[in-house]
Amino acid sequence: MSKPFARRWRLVLPLAGAASILLFWQFLIPAAGVPPYIVPTPARVAAVFAHDWSLLWGGFVPTLLESIAGFALGNSVAVLLAVLFVYNRRFEAAYFPVVLFFNTIPVLALAPVIILIFGLGMLPKIIIAAVICFFPTLVNMIRGLQAVSTSELELFRVLSATRAEVFWRLRLPRAMPYLFASLRIASATAVIGAVVGEWIGSDKGLGALIIQSTFNYQSDRLYAAIVVSSSLAIALFLIVVAVESRVIRYR
């Protein structure tokens, strides 16, 4: 058995790996004769951060707001609907198939529809981000709320617990790990939703920046926008993980 890495190696090695690839890229791309407007070198991308900081920031803020608002909206609706479905089987039987069908529509096909209805402001992007978060959370939350065992229900019944107590003290805490599993995914997909929305109808946000710099062959800006949007997704992910570790203190 190989010995586990010391802690500091676990941080140093991935950084060194990433640095080696960046270095390789920095020198290989010009050597291969690829023009910088097709693929920029890492140094040129870094320069965008130095010179065009306000441009990136201006794109970042709307995308951030749309992602967070979409994340909150989509997941809240999903959680509420999951509770309704779990407590009302007829309602579930009637509407779950509709939701299932809705989920099969690709988000790229749905986005123009939403833009048509809600116009060009932030709202349609928030809704697209919400839609993309919604379904995994709905499914996970339904599973989580139903993940109680017979003996747990019997325990609460012997204690004459009310329905509300069974919900708050048993079903909801049981569902938390399931909920957070989907919130982790949603933290990345919410950003995707916001960016896709901005592609289709916006002059603001990272999505708009990506489209504009592509059409203008400003590949360094394009790559910088990519870095910012993936950093945004990572940051949201880390926030979810941090909240999760506070909420789920066992295990």
Added chain:
Amino acid sequence: MAEAIRARGLEIGYELETGPLSVLGSLDLTIAEGEFLTILGPSGCGKSTLLRVIADLLEPLGGALQVLGETPAAVRARRDVAFVFQDSTLLPWRTVRGNVELPLLVGRRSLGRQITTSVDELLALVGLAELANRFPHQLSGGQRQRVAIARALLCNPRILLMDEPFGALDEMTRDRLNDELLRLWRRTGATILFVTHSIMEAAYMGQRVLVLGANPGRVKTILDLRLSKDATGHCPREAPALVEAMGRLRQELARE
């Protein structure tokens, strides 16, 4: 002594879509308050079902059942009956203390009385005072069952229903918990119905042993061991009377 449980022509089972499924029929049983009754029988004979009916988790299919002279529902609402499950059923997001305190948190509206038992005293009683702030996954199987027992005792139940509480434990832990439970029983004076698969456990723990048979579910016999045990209900494990009782239980179980 007053009667803890009185069943006359009791029929228990499950209401299925295809009609009622009787598991155990024409059951006549009287259990005095303060008695320790063990229930022994093959898998599927209806031991858990019987406890469920007494705890008002399941309606009887027919016959009459009185618990402490009342309906099972009234007794359950007052918390005079408590249940310990085989899988301990601790909530993983609550600490040991939090699990023991669960009865203070839920179902209080129907309770109608103050719970005066101190959680700390109870934890000390089952030997868990030091582990109060641990989470269930940080406990051994035996410790987990102790938490479940402490939780069941919090409301001072007059009837304690235990469904194979030590079934998943190794023999040494089980022996130790058996003795602890007998000690708690003497201390609390509760009536205990204790389901087990172990002939040894049934004979050692019970003042009487109810032997059930399957296909069809029925009472085979009730073996009275009170004469073999001393005033506190104790009898050493290797006592001849106990060994003999185990032999008889084995025979009863094997009899068709």
